[in-house]
Amino acid sequence: MRADRESPPHLxxxxxxxxxxxxxTRLIPLLGAEGAAKAHAELVHHCVANACGALPPAQVTLWTALDHDHPLFIELRDRVGLTLQAQPDGDLGARIRHALISTPGPAMVMGSDCPGITCELISSCIKQLATHDVVILPAEDGGYGLIGMRHDYPALFEAIPWGTHRVLATTRYRIEAAGLNAAYPATIWDMDRPEDWQRWKALPTSR
Incomplete structure (x- = not known):
């Protein structure tokens, strides 16, 4: 597939x-409820910084949930210049696909709980998406932390066992069944459990 150099993906x-x-909530036993919320805010800041290091803020949209007018989101919008949108109703697959098809051209979606998705790794995914139908960053728990597509492939998001270790395997099966070519540049990990938080805090880049 020919790379489209004039149309960088929207993230x-x-x-x-x-x-x-x-x-x-799974960090509450270690950090307490307030501490877990602060940890989440730290992860969102980290995610946004890496996203806007790889792409101009105009190419980045932050899809919000729970409280769409939370001060964290407003601060990021005003300071960084990204766009805010409210996540729609529906399961995770519906929300991912809604975001992907909300902007023209190739697009990528990532969560805010994978601190290993660095600016450099996002840039690598952008390059891979120029020559592949799909790009995915598999997660150690059997899911994925980022997915990008050049076109809309609904089957990749319908009847997927979200929240289980079979997400990636099911998605890869759908990709192969559709005859799509995919890139998997690196495996990352989610920030879910207390040991994940400790793992991140042990890294020099988290300080």
Missing amino acids: HLLAKAPLAGQAK
Whole structure:
């Protein structure tokens, strides 16, 4: 497939508002409800910084949930210059696909809980998407942290066992069944459990 150098992908970020007791709840045993919410806010800042390091803010949209007018989102919009949009109703697949098809041309979606998705890794995904139908960053838990597509492929988001270790395997099966070529540049990890937080804090780049 010919690379389209005149149409860089739009990058969509999915993030909840950092509300105590509703964000990063599995970190509460380690950090407490307020601490887990602050940790989530830190991750969102980290995610946005990497996204806007790889692409101009005009090419980045932050899709919000829980509290669309939360001060964190407003601050990021005003300081960075990205666009805010409210996540629609529906399961994760519906929300990912909605974001992907909301902008023309190739697009990518990533969550806010994978600190290993660096600016450099996003740039690598952009390059891969220029010559592949799909780009995915697999996660160690069997899901994925980023997906990008050049066109709309609804089957990649319908009847997927979201929240299980079979997400990536099911998605790869759908990709192969559709005859699409995909790139998997690197495997990353999610920030879900207390040990994940400790793992990140042990890295020099998190300080």
